[in-house]
Amino acid sequence: MSKKFPKQAIDLRNPIFNDEDKAREHLESVLWGPQGPTCPRCASYGDRVTKMAGKSTRPGVYKCKDCRKPFSVTVGSVMERSHIPLTKWVLASHLMMASKKGMSALQLHRMLNVSYEAAWFLAHRLRECPVKANPRPLGGKNKVVEGDETYIGGKAKNKAFGPPPEKAPVFALVERDGGHVRSFHVANVNSETLRPIIVKHASRKSYLMTDESRVYPSIGSEFSGHGTVNHSADEYVRLGGFIHTNTIESYFAILKRGVYGTFHSISEQHLPRYLAEFDFRYNGRHMTDAARADALLAGAKGKRLQYHQTNKAANA
Ligand SMILES: [Zn+2]
Known part of the structure; x- marks a missing residue:
């Protein structure tokens, strides 16, 4: 690799952008962290969870021993029931987080090779991801x-x-x-x-x-x-x-x-999501692009309901 290759830049040859299994494993590590597969319904993990195997099972499906229901990394997340491949979710998050001024749905539509409507929904669902958990007040003494x-x-x-x-x-x-x-x-x-x-x-x-x-x-x-x-x-x-x-x-x-x-x-209706996106990128400005994208994806879980607030008029 050339020394001039910026450390910040996204390496588009990374298999997580091209190989569906690698993309899913990447999401599993980002959303679940070191504790591994975690049931989105009862938060059980470890020996309470088994990996489902067999030719009739899709890859990446686990079963919770407590609620007895199967799940994958997308269940309960903004990605649930999406028909867009996980490679494109991962790539979209990296493109959005690497672009200082954001990326339009039109450009995502071209770069991801999905319909404009799909790109628009995907971007709005990613904008639901920034975590706003009980933040401490800004500033303080002598600040x-x-x-x-x-x-x-x-x-x-x-x-x-x-x-x-x-x-x-x-x-x-x-x-x-x-x-x-x-x-x-x-x-x-x-x-x-x-x-x-x-x-x-x-x-x-x-x-x-x-x-x-x-x-x-x-x-x-x-x-x-x-x-x-x-x-x-x-x-x-x-x-x-x-x-x-x-x-x-x-x-x-x-x-x-x-x-x-x-x-x-x-539109004014969607403005809060854009503000969340720009705030998140600014607040993660000291991270690498890839780390910022992963931080965004980590907030994808537990956001399934909020997605329904997205208006169907794909015109913003
Ligand atoms: Zn469960």
Whole structure:
């Protein structure tokens, strides 16, 4: 292998992208981890689980001794009952996680050689995977949390089909200096909608940085300190580089390039899933592409029900 081959890059020759058995074994190791096959119904594993063998059995099927039901790695996951080969699920997750601005359903449709509708559903099901389990608040003592709002959408080019969709407000918080981002689709931008998000997701021991919107002063007074920047006055950095919201603005720049460049327009209904995808990629930015893809896939389990929330109108 050439030394110039970037360590980050996905090796498309990896058999998990071409060999269905290898793809399934990869998913088994990512979803189940070292404890091995685990029943999706009663969480039994180890000697409570036997591998089913025999010519009439599909590969990768196990039987739980407790509930006496068979299962495979896709049962109870976003992949359950999918007709798309597991190799394509694994490849799609790697492509999405390796593309800084995301990958459109149209491009997945071409690269995976599946129908556009199948690619669209697959991508939305993968967007259900980021795990949001009881996260600790961002920031803390002597740390800075930047908060800012932006508006997504409303740029429909072809107005022959009606007025452009309304812009959807998005609020996001990021912990400065290598921390995580969390973004939220909000009904509108005011202190009633933003305060519950800010105090839940940012430690009040932090310094809060926002713009000069009237929404923030009372919320900011609950924090260790509150710095504000005046965007309209071209005032972006003050106090020796301490008072700014550049981190969250960079994040919004990636999000917007993705939304407008890759997805063209996304409906408000699906916006939370795209935000989850962009947050997850940003928060895993220090991982390799492959590790980030596996981290996404690890969240595929226990998500079967949420998939039904996906709207059938494959137009976002
Ligand atoms: Zn069971």
